[in-house]
Amino acid sequence: MSSRALVWFRNDLRIADHPALNAALSGGTDVLALFIHEEGGAQRTRGAAARWWLHHSLNALAGDLAGLGVPLHIVEGPADRVVPDLIAEHGISDVYWNRRYGPAEREADGLLKASLRGRGIAVRSFAGSVLAEPFDMATGAGKPFSVFTPFWRALRTRQIPPPLPRPAGRPARPRLDADTGYVAPQWTAKLHSSWRIGEAAAQEQLIAFLEAAVGDYARTRDVPGLVGTSRLSPHLAFGEISPRQVWHAAQSRAHGSPQCADGIDKFLSELAWRDFNYHQFYHRPDIATAAMVARYKDVPWRSDDAAFAAWTQGRTGFPIVDAGMRELWQTGTMHNRVRMLAASLLAKNLLIDWRRGEGWFWDTLVDADAASNPGNWQWVAGSGLDASPYFRIFNPVTQGERFDPQGIYVRRWVPELAAVPDAWIHHPFEAPAEVLAAAQVHIGSTYPAPIVDLKRSRQRALDALSQL
Numbered sequence: 001m002s003s004r005a006l007v008w009f010r011n012d013l014r015i016a017d018h019p020a021l022n023a024a025l026s027g028g029t030d031v032l033a034l035f036i037h038e039e040g041g042a043q044r045t046r047g048a049a050a051r052w053w054l055h056h057s058l059n060a061l062a063g064d065l066a067g068l069g070v071p072l073h074i075v076e077g078p079a080d081r082v083v084p085d086l087i088a089e090h091g092i093s094d095v096y097w098n099r100r101y102g103p104a105e106r107e108a109d110g111l112l113k114a115s116l117r118g119r120g121i122a123v124r125s126f127a128g129s130v131l132a133e134p135f136d137m138a139t140g141a142g143k144p145f146s147v148f149t150p151f152w153r154a155l156r157t158r159q160i161p162p163p164l165p166r167p168a169g170r171p172a173r174p175r176l177d178a179d180t181g182y183v184a185p186q187w188t189a190k191l192h193s194s195w196r197i198g199e200a201a202a203q204e205q206l207i208a209f210l211e212a213a214v215g216d217y218a219r220t221r222d223v224p225g226l227v228g229t230s231r232l233s234p235h236l237a238f239g240e241i242s243p244r245q246v247w248h249a250a251q252s253r254a255h256g257s258p259q260c261a262d263g264i265d266k267f268l269s270e271l272a273w274r275d276f277n278y279h280q281f282y283h284r285p286d287i288a289t290a291a292m293v294a295r296y297k298d299v300p301w302r303s304d305d306a307a308f309a310a311w312t313q314g315r316t317g318f319p320i321v322d323a324g325m326r327e328l329w330q331t332g333t334m335h336n337r338v339r340m341l342a343a344s345l346l347a348k349n350l351l352i353d354w355r356r357g358e359g360w361f362w363d364t365l366v367d368a369d370a371a372s373n374p375g376n377w378q379w380v381a382g383s384g385l386d387a388s389p390y391f392r393i394f395n396p397v398t399q400g401e402r403f404d405p406q407g408i409y410v411r412r413w414v415p416e417l418a419a420v421p422d423a424w425i426h427h428p429f430e431a432p433a434e435v436l437a438a439a440q441v442h443i444g445s446t447y448p449a450p451i452v453d454l455k456r457s458r459q460r461a462l463d464a465l466s467q468l
């Protein structure tokens, strides 16, 4: 049997700027590609929305790889069994992958690498999923970064390697019949209308954003009624596009259009939060399960199943939060500003454990990311390393008035409030009876009354958190 190379795809479902694939293809041998469904393995088990995305992304990848003459094997089982089996079956001599950064993933990859090398297989790993690898970034004192601003200062002055070109091959042809081992829950069917999936779609999305919206990003990114952000997060989460590709495309746009420089700078600093979360994940295996700052381990969380259910269903009585939770359920995403407001209402006003909210997001977000989801939840809850302070409790009414003054976003997702005038759209529960009657809103029946009193619950959270 002739010698062959194996490329193991994980969170890097693309063919351009893929260092592992690039190295394998330049080796001159036959190349096989592998994706493993490792449920219950080193990787956190994916939620339903992410599994839906993964299924379609694997189909797109299979088509792109077919264009290079590389077959994609999709296998279920533990990697330490699947990889050796495939090696034996296909006479593989070289194995390539791009590195992962979660502590359990690193450990599993390290063990597999050692065992394969022990059997004479060459194993090479590469950096492909972050701007700078977590072990390559340290403070002046040689410690991990715990604060974003110095991390960003250090990152932005580094030379981010230019992305590798797309390997030469026949044009990609879509293959829609790959058996990805996926069974879709019924509710994910509706996600189709909101997204185009795969590497080609990710590239188009990047170009469209850089051409049309990035110049205004610093201003519009906080306005949920506008499409002011890139919508690249699921593409980045699955590695259909690499952060280096995004970085360099944005930089070259900045050179060509200096008037966009501020927007691009802000955009790249947001992209850097993704790296910052991976930096934390690398050093903190318990990012999704334990408060990163020890004194927040003993928050007296309330167990209020009815309030949690109302929150998940977008029935809290706070229009901007309800709009966000319904956007999430309908589309698999939620605007960043509204994610902060929804998370703050849950973890602070309702004093419900942030891990429950994180779990809901994990299951319903198409961009659910093992570093950024818990990292951001800990940021909102106040228990993250560089978190929003415990006394910062977002007011969903004033935030709504500030970022969605005409209620464009609320009216889109909470249609039963469509006729409420702007002045009351973020607090219909306080509107005069005649205003509600004219808008055909009955608080408590057509739209819920607030599930919590904002002022009292704010004080309750302050009392609980300040004592820790």
Ligand SMILES: Cc1cc2nc3c(=O)[nH]c(=O)nc-3n(C[C@H](O)[C@H](O)[C@H](O)COP(=O)(O)OP(=O)(O)OC[C@H]3O[C@@H](n4cnc5c(N)ncnc54)[C@H](O)[C@@H]3O)c2cc1C
Pocket (backbone or CB within 6 Å): 221, 229, 230, 231, 232, 233, 234, 236, 237, 267, 270, 271, 272, 273, 274, 275, 277, 334, 335, 336, 337, 339, 340, 343, 361, 365, 367, 368, 369, 370, 372, 373, 374, 376, 377, 380
């Ligand atoms: C409670 C909560 C949970 C979140 N969970 C996730 C998650 O599971 N996955 C995820 O990718 N983002 C998460 N975010 C961050 C952020 O909301 C999304 O990255 C952003 O809304 C995606 O939209 P976009 O691609 O249009 O972002 P843009 O504004 O266009 O930003 C560009 C890219 O930068 C990265 N980015 C931007 N903001 C952040 C941030 N705060 N943290 C990490 N990366 C960021 C994303 O990769 C994003 O695609 C969460 C935020 C909050 C408050």
